[in-house]
Every structure is written in structure tokens, then in C-alpha cells.
Amino acid sequence: MVPLEKADAQTSYDSRHHFKMARILPASAVLLLLIGVTCAQSPKGCYTGDETTVSAEASSDDMTNEDCAADCGAKGHAYSATGEGQYCTCMSEAEMQTLTLAPSVKCDSPCTGDLAQKCGGVDDNVTVWSTGQGTKRSLVEKLRRFLKEWHQMEESRR
Numbered sequence: 001m002v003p004l005e006k007a008d009a010q011t012s013y014d015s016r017h018h019f020k021m022a023r024i025l026p027a028s029a030v031l032l033l034l035i036g037v038t039c040a041q042s043p044k045g046c047y048t049g050d051e052t053t054v055s056a057e058a059s060s061d062d063m064t065n066e067d068c069a070a071d072c073g074a075k076g077h078a079y080s081a082t083g084e085g086q087y088c089t090c091m092s093e094a095e096m097q098t099l100t101l102a103p104s105v106k107c108d109s110p111c112t113g114d115l116a117q118k119c120g121g122v123d124d125n126v127t128v129w130s131t132g133q134g135t136k137r138s139l140v141e142k143l144r145r146f147l148k149e150w151h152q153m154e155e156s157r158r
């Protein structure tokens with residue numbers, strides 16, 4: 001048998017706990033939904049880089065910006081860049097910072113896989129896309145930290 005006041009304390013802990021869970025679970029669900037929505041790939045623009053940053057990793061006679069971004073995203077890179085119509089390069093957030101925004105006329109090479117869109121231009125003019133992975137990683141990290149802090153707060157109240 002549990003002493004009465006102890007049982008009461010337990011009950012009130014449980015109800016507080018359930019109340020918190022009732023709020024924390026929908027909040028997490030909304031956050032996860034946001035992660036899904038904000039982590040889609042998206043065009044960033046035409047940029048000029050130096051040889052080392054934008055050296056081609058893969059070339060294809062069927063290149064599109066979507067394919068390049070999907071490839072780079074699957075490998076966990078934050079950005080992708082296409083050049084000369086056929087090359088695809090993956091970039092980290094830090095590498096992306098070394099590029100400078102260029103007039104869009106510098107990215108005038110039609111993609112080999114879709115002549116209607118541009119895949120960079122000559123030399124180191126590249127069409128940059130965000131793969132969605134960078135945003136995803138930072139949001140997931142935020143969620144993890146939030147849940148950990150919440151858990152520690154709960155533990156310290158017991």
C-alpha cells in the first residue's frame with residue numbers, strides 16, 4: 001500500500017506530466033512538419049566561385065539542378081552547384097560563403113538534361129541550389145536540444 005500523501009504526490013506528478021505531454025507532443029509534431037516543409041530544395045541564384053570550391057564532382061549529359069541538388073542532399077551536403085550545363089558540385093555552408101552572387105546572365109548554359117533551365121555558365125559561374133539538408137540539420141538539432149532541456153527540467157522536478 002502506498003501512503004496516502006505519497007499517492008497524492010504521485011497523482012499530481014502524473015497529471016502535471018500528462019498535461020506537459022499533451023502540450024509537448026503537438027508542438028513536436030508541428031516542428032517536424034515545419035522541418036519537412038522548410039527542407040525542400042530551392043534555387044539560390046547564380047554565383048561565381050574559385051576553382052577549388054566549384055571543381056566539378058560529377059558530369060552528366062542528363063544534368064538538371066533538381067538532380068544535382070537531390071544527389072548532394074542525399075550525401076548530406078547543404079548546397080549544390082551546377083556549371084557549364086553538365087557539372088554538379090556539392091558544397092557545405094562554409095564553402096557556399098566563399099562564393100559571390102553574380103548577375104544571372106553569367107549563368108547562361110542550358111542544362112544537358114533540361115534545356116529550358118540554366119546550369120551555370122562558363123568557368124566558375126555556377127547555379128547554386130539549397131538541398132534542404134542544411135536547414136534540416138539545424139532544425140533537428142534545435143528540436144533535440146529542446147527535448148533534452150525539457151527532459152532535464154522534468155528530471156530535476158522529481
Ligand SMILES: *[C@@H]1O[C@H](CO)[C@@H](O)[C@H](O)[C@H]1NC(C)=O
Nearest residue numbers: 048105106121122123124125
Ligand atoms: C563568368 O561568366 C562570364 C561571362 O558570362 C565570363 O566572362 C567569366 O570569365 C566567367 N567566370 C568568372 C569566374 O567570372
